[in-house]
Amino acid sequence: xxxxxxxxxxxxxxxxxxxxxxxxxxxxxxxxxxxxxxxxxxxxxxxxxxxxxxxxxxxxxxxxxxxxxxxxxxxxxxxxxxxxxxxxxxxxxxxxxxxxxxxxxxxxxxxxxxxxxxxxxxxxxxxxxxxxxxxxxxxxxxxxxxxxxxxxxxxxxxxxxxxxxxxxxxxxxxxxxxxxxxxxxxxxxxxxxxxxxxxxxxxxxxxxxxxxxxxxxxxxxxxxxxxxxxxxxxxxxxxxxxxxxxxxxxxxxxxxxxxxxxxxxxxxxxxxxxxxxxxxxxxxxxxxxxxxxxxxxxxxxxxxxxxxxxxxxxxxxxxxxxxxxxxxxxxxxxxxxxxxxxxxxxxxxxxxxxxxxxxxxxxxxxxxxxxxxxxxxxxxxxxxxxxxxxxxxxxxxxxxxxxxxx
Amino acid sequence: xxxxxxxxxxxxxxxxxxxxxxxxxxxxxxxxxxxxxxxxxxxxxxxxxxxxxxxxxxxxxxxxxxxxxxxxxxxxxxxxxxxxxxxxxxxxxxxxxxxxxxxxxxxxxxxxxxxxxxxxxxxxxxxxxxxxxxxxxxxxxxxxxxxxxxxxxxxxxxxxxxxxxxxxxxxxxxxxxxxxxxxxxxxxxxxxxxxxxxxxxxxxxxxxxxxxxxxxxxxxxxxxxxxxxxxxxxxxxxxxxxxxxxxxx
Numbered sequence: 001x002x003x004x005x006x007x008x009x010x011x012x013x014x015x016x017x018x019x020x021x022x023x024x025x026x027x028x029x030x031x032x033x034x035x036x037x038x039x040x041x042x043x044x045x046x047x048x049x050x051x052x053x054x055x056x057x058x059x060x061x062x063x064x065x066x067x068x069x070x071x072x073x074x075x076x077x078x079x080x081x082x083x084x085x086x087x088x089x090x091x092x093x094x095x096x097x098x099x100x101x102x103x104x105x106x107x108x109x110x111x112x113x114x115x116x117x118x119x120x121x122x123x124x125x126x127x128x129x130x131x132x133x134x135x136x137x138x139x140x141x142x143x144x145x146x147x148x149x150x151x152x153x154x155x156x157x158x159x160x161x162x163x164x165x166x167x168x169x170x171x172x173x174x175x176x177x178x179x180x181x182x183x184x185x186x187x188x189x190x191x192x193x194x195x196x197x198x199x200x201x202x203x204x205x206x207x208x209x210x211x212x213x214x215x216x217x218x219x220x221x222x223x224x225x226x227x228x229x230x231x232x233x234x235x236x237x238x239x240x241x242x243x244x245x246x247x248x249x250x251x252x253x254x255x256x257x258x259x260x261x262x263x264x265x266x267x268x269x270x271x272x273x274x275x276x277x278x279x280x281x282x283x284x285x286x287x288x289x290x291x292x293x294x295x296x297x298x299x300x301x302x303x304x305x306x307x308x309x310x311x312x313x314x315x316x317x318x319x320x321x322x323x324x325x326x327x328x329x330x331x332x333x334x335x336x337x338x339x340x341x342x343x344x345x346x347x348x349x350x351x352x353x354x355x356x357x358x359x360x361x362x363x364x365x366x367x368x369x370x371x372x373x374x375x376x377x378x379x380x381x382x383x384x385x386x387x388x389x390x391x392x393x394x395x396x397x398x399x400x401x402x403x404x405x406x
Numbered sequence: 407x408x409x410x411x412x413x414x415x416x417x418x419x420x421x422x423x424x425x426x427x428x429x430x431x432x433x434x435x436x437x438x439x440x441x442x443x444x445x446x447x448x449x450x451x452x453x454x455x456x457x458x459x460x461x462x463x464x465x466x467x468x469x470x471x472x473x474x475x476x477x478x479x480x481x482x483x484x485x486x487x488x489x490x491x492x493x494x495x496x497x498x499x500x501x502x503x504x505x506x507x508x509x510x511x512x513x514x515x516x517x518x519x520x521x522x523x524x525x526x527x528x529x530x531x532x533x534x535x536x537x538x539x540x541x542x543x544x545x546x547x548x549x550x551x552x553x554x555x556x557x558x559x560x561x562x563x564x565x566x567x568x569x570x571x572x573x574x575x576x577x578x579x580x581x582x583x584x585x586x587x588x589x590x591x592x593x594x595x596x597x598x599x600x601x602x603x604x605x606x607x608x609x610x611x612x613x614x615x616x617x618x619x620x621x622x623x624x625x626x627x628x629x630x631x632x633x634x635x636x637x638x639x640x641x642x643x644x645x646x647x648x649x650x651x652x653x654x655x
Contacts, residue, residue: 004526005519016507316503319464320517320565321492323485400464403499 006326010333017306024302025342027295028382032346032375033353035288039371040354042281044364052196058266059233060132061098061240063087063226063247066262081222082251082260090250091228097239099231102126103223105213111161111206112178118164122155122179122206124213125227132229135207140173140188143209151211155184158203159192179206182216236265285371292375295342296382303335303390314394315402328395335387336380343379347372410473411572411605412438412461417470419456430456432628433470438607440572443599445608445616448625457625458609462495462575463487475572492520496566500578502558504550510537510561511546517569536564539602540594556587563594567604574598576608580615586649592618593642618642 014021065082083103091101105124110117129135130142143154157172166172172186184206193202214220230239240263247261307314314327322330350372354365419431431453438444448454459465460472463479464487472479475494482490491497496517504513514533518524524532537543540560550558559579566574576595580588596618598604608619616622617640624632 002522009519012508012512016505312503313505316499316505317516317520318488319462319491319497321488321520321569323488323520325485326488326520400459403464403503 006329006333007337009330010337013310013330013334014337020302021338024299024338025345027298028292028339028342028379029295029346029349031288031292031295032343032379033349034291035285035375035378036347036350036367036371037353037357037365038284038288039281040350040365040367041357041363042284043366043368043371044358046278046281047366048364059230059236060266061228061230061236061243062264063228063243064262064264065224066258066260081220083223083226084221087223087226087247087250090246091226091243094246095228095239095242097231097235097242098228100128100132101226101228102129102132103210104129104225104227105210105218105220105222106224107180107213107217109180109217111165113165113175116165116167118161120158120161120204120206122208122213122217124208124210124217126210129207129227132227135193136191137188138191139171140186142188148209148211151215152209153182153184153212153216154187154208155179156188156190156207157186158190158205158207160201160204161206162189179208180217182212184208230265233267236267240265288375289378292378292382295379296339296386299335299338299383300386300390303331303387304393306334307331307390307394310394311397311402311405314397315399315405318397318399319403324395327397328391331391331394332384332387335391336383339379339383339387343376346379347376350375408439408441410437411440411442411475412436412607413471413473415471417460417467417472419453419460419465420468429628431460431467434625434628434630435470436623436630436633438573438605440605441599441603442621443596443606443608443619444621444623445610445619446623446625447610447613447616448631449611451627452625453628454609454611454625458575458577461607462497463491488520492517492569494572496563496569496571496574498559498562498566498574498576498579500581502550502555502562502582504558504561504565506551507549509547509549510542510553510564513550513561514564514568516565521569532568533564536568537561539567539598540564554587555583556590559583559587559591560594563591563598567598573605573607576606578610579608580610580612586646588615589642589646589649593646596642 063083085103088101088103091098095101102125106121107124108119108121111120123129126148127142127144130137137156140156142156143152146152147154155177157177162172165177166175172189175186176183177186178184190203190205190207196202210223228239228243230236244259244263247263248259251260253260317327317330318324351367354367357363358365414437415435417431417434418429421428421430434457446454446457456465460467460479463474463482466480466487474490477490477494479487479490505516511530511533514536515529518529518532534543534546537546540563542557542560542564545553545557545561550561553561563574563579574595580591583591592615595606595608599606599620606619608615610616617636619636620639621635622632623630
């Protein structure tokens with residue numbers, strides 16, 4: 001029997017029971033739809049975490065002082081001061097995999113504008129810092145190497161600080177504020193970045209040349225951090241190894257001594273967070289996959305009922321010349337048509353519900369092609385797998401018995 | 407000399423039920439020539455149904471031979487039997503066995519769907535002609551539930567004709583119909599037999615129906631009790647005309 005005849009026969013049989021065919025499909029529709037929607041939500045949240053961290057610069061590398069022994073006493077990393085201008089010079093001279101380097105010092109204090117004041121922190125950095133951290137200016141200009149050289153009393157201001165010091169919406173550019181006892185002229189406004197993944201307000205900040213903060217506020221020659229950016233994300237690991245070597249040389253550490261600094265990349269963080277939400281995706285997929293299997297069992301159930309109910313029809317078909325194979329193919333085709341039609345509708349339902357989730361709840365979603373292809377393939381296989389046994393039962397009926405079945 | 411359509415030689419069929427062997431047919435021999443209208447009669451338990459199943463190639467003899475249009479049925483596999491039924495036999499059942507919610511035309515087309523050599527256009531044309539032959543040309547799109555019992559049986563006869571079989575095998579085809587409709591069906595059978603030369607084997611237990619055929623085979627306890635040509639074959643058409651006309655018609 002030709003394929004066209006086969007499809008024609010199966011379609012006619014399904015048309016005779018439209019509602020039942022649809023109800024059978026429903027299991028597959030929900031299964032496929034939920035696989036697509038679940039994976040889309042899982043992927044979306046994974047991507048949004050990734051994006052958030054990328055905002056900080058995924059190729060960013062940070063160096064912090066590490067705990068070290070000082071006469072047998074372990075001293076916490078942050079209070080231990082090892083990073084100096086020598087390290088910056090060495091890194092700028094020796095490292096191939098990093099493109100930009102910036103030292104950083106931080107001071108907490110009160111920012112004051114007239115009668116208003118606000119507790120915030122001031123980062124002292126090099127002009128490269130804006131690039132490394134992917135910070136942008138909304139207004140005004142950034143400070144320059146010249147400002148660094150002259151320890152200029154200029155600063156960039158974050159949105160939170162503006163909101164608290166300039167509540168009436170004046171333009172802060174050119175205004176003088178005080179941080180501690182030092183007056184700073186505001187030359188630029190940072191674009192708001194909002195809260196980061198850890199709940200810190202990234203706009204509650206003032207940024208000034210590091211020399212200014214070191215000399216005029218902290219009176220120190222040490223840095224609290226060094227920020228660098230790798231040429232690209234792929235060479236981050238090589239850049240870490242290279243920087244570690246350079247810093248060990250610069251700190252004159254012998255091979256038996258531990259590092260007195262820690263080099264961190266963002267990728268560790270991204271990997272950790274991605275694996276957490278990756279787990280979420282796997283869980284959602286498993287739940288959705290189970291519903292797909294249940295849909296398949298629904299098909300098997302209905303096909304069994306259908307074979308029993310249509311025993312007489314099967315007997316008739318056999319008596320007018322249908323071979324066992326023809327009957328097998330007919331019922332298999334019915335099951336496959338149900339599951340594939342259900343799969344197509346399920347894909348639409350999946351797309352639709354994903355859109356609804358995005359529009360109403362505002363959750364980020366990404367429909368991955370692989371989930372569409374996979375769930376569709378699974379439902380076609382489900383149709384064949386769960387349709388086979390009922391179809392085989394039908395094909396093995398004895399035509400004499402089947403014709404007399406009431 | 408007309409061609410032999412059926413050749414049955416010393417046919418036996420036994421069923422093994424647990425430890426007992428049931429002899430349904432105990433050695434039957436007869437031939438049917440092309441163009442004959444044979445009725446097979448017998449009470450229940452006479453082996454009538456077993457013989458019908460074998461004649462219809464749904465079952466095979468235990469011992470003996472059955473040749474249908476020259477083909478030895480005993481040698482065939484399940485699939486080959488199906489093919490043989492498709493090409494050479496047209497079944498008409500007591501309970502019509504039409505597919506529900508399917509139009510008359512599609513019901514008639516059904517056997518041709520299992521015949522690879524028939525194209526879609528050819529299939530439609532042959533189904534239309536078959537419906538014309540049973541005088542239902544204006545009922546193509548009616549489903550079985552929209553047709554009377556007699557009309558349904560005529561659709562079933564059209565379905566049996568559409569494959570151009572060598573033999574029409576009817577199993578109590580008038581059993582579910584009132585006498586007037588039964589005569590109408592018999593008149594149609596006689597017409598197909600006489601004008602188109604169709605070979606018909608008609609299984610029944612009603613002597614009244616048997617009187618419309620050209621030959622009657624009487625079965626009893628698995629043997630042929632009587633095999634007599636019908637000298638005074640009645641015409642169903644005349645019987646029909648002589649029936650008292652009631653207001654219902």
